[in-house]
Amino acid sequence: MAQQLVSWFICDGRYRVHAVNAIGRRRGRIVEVEEIDIGKRIHGSTQGLERLVHALRRSYGESDRAQPWTRETTS
Numbered sequence: 001m002a003q004q005l006v007s008w009f010i011c012d013g014r015y016r017v018h019a020v021n022a023i024g025r026r027r028g029r030i031v032e033v034e035e036i037d038i039g040k041r042i043h044g045s046t047q048g049l050e051r052l053v054h055a056l057r058r059s060y061g062e063s064d065r066a067q068p069w070t071r072e073t074t075s
Helices: 046-059
Strands: 005-010 015-020 029-035 040-042
Touching: 005 046, 029 046
Parallel strands: none
Antiparallel strands: 005 015, 015 029, 029 040
16 A cells, blocks of 8 residues: 655744655554754654644644644545
8 A cells, every 4th residue: 555755844944744644544644853954853653743743833833724744544
């Protein structure tokens, strides 16, 4: 089964989020968060990375923007 890897910038380009989109029966998930300035990549559990991305977006006032990936199944 194929999966689609997507990435997007948050916090005015300071962080890049890498995720796998939901395709077929699989759910979408964030797999990595990268801090662009220093090149540090943050790995962890899916729920932990989602909490981190939501906290970063709230702190930069981006919580009203749509996410470019879907976590729900698309059957």
